Amino acid sequence: METTLKTDITVKDICEGFVYNELEGKGLFGLSGKLTIQPEYQRNYIYASDNGKKEMAVIESILKEYPIGLIYFNKVSESNLEVLDGQQRITSLGRFITDKFAIKDENGMEQYFSGMAEDKQNRILNTTLLIYECEGKESEIKEWFKTINIAGVPLNNQELLNAVYSGPFVTLGKEEFSNSQNANIQKWSAYIKGSANRQEFLERALDWVSKGNIGDYMSRHRSDKNITELKTYFNSVIDWVSSVFNDVESEMRGLEWGRLYEEYHKKAYNPAKVSAELRKLYADPYVKNRKGIFEYILGGSVDTKLLEVRVFDEATKKAVYKTQTAKAEKKGKSNCSHCAMGHNANKNKIWSFGEMDADHVTAWSKGGATDIKNCEMLCKTHNRAKGNR
């Protein structure tokens, strides 16, 4: 790979013919059409988020004559350059010069480019940038792009994978899953965490269809001209979840729906019953882990470990231990009721507090509360033998 350092390109040159696509949230072209600002493998523009703090910082740096860092172009041909790194900064410059956002002046007043004093405008336009033009094989450049990661916000995993496996498949995938204008995003966000812009919906869709082998799946489908399988599988999962659970709870966001679909979608559920069960568990103060409720119900309401049912606190355990032990000593029997019923040497053994565990007399799953009246101390062996309830 060959690189040439350019020091004479100005902000004005870069922003000549700047086009910003509002719908896709992308800066498209610059350098009088010669520069492609957002090639396929680049992520969407994110400097405008967080109230535009990042894009304003770019302009303020230029005004104070601070460097804004190295920019890398990929020389595709004599008449065509692509931005490898610096897309966010260039888009900030272009958006500012075309009055897409304002900065705050010394007095905290909003200031658009067109309203600035001419000398200030010229200071921005005549600023030269440090640009490396790179020439090389696509694979070299992509490999290198994967390792540089210079920009302010590091690329996340999916953004890197999109860069590495760029092609028609990724383009179609992004059209469907990374487009914040897609009306389905709202529905999907009930079950999936993250933002379309940062590729987190695409990542989830790929994760589900590939059973966790995203990179492998992307590499196999890289040249595909359709995303039918990806879309169909994703929609099957979403349709399944929303038909089993009529309720939408915030704890549903980010659950492993792909795995749960694989495990449970062949079982039949009655949505009305599911909903009643869900409401009951949501109202139960002893259920600590509400995220576990969904898999608990899917699995037939058996595995209470998923719910992390509240355990007895130390004070309760100590109080119960004290009364239980005092009674046992009077009778000359073991302070573990199960040991006391036995016939071996433990039948009159007094266990220490540390040798015992608290147990629900009536199991939580049968309506037993986690309070002192339903607490019994058992020796560790007998407690374990009573099993997980």
Ligand SMILES: [Zn+2]
């Ligand atoms: Zn015992």
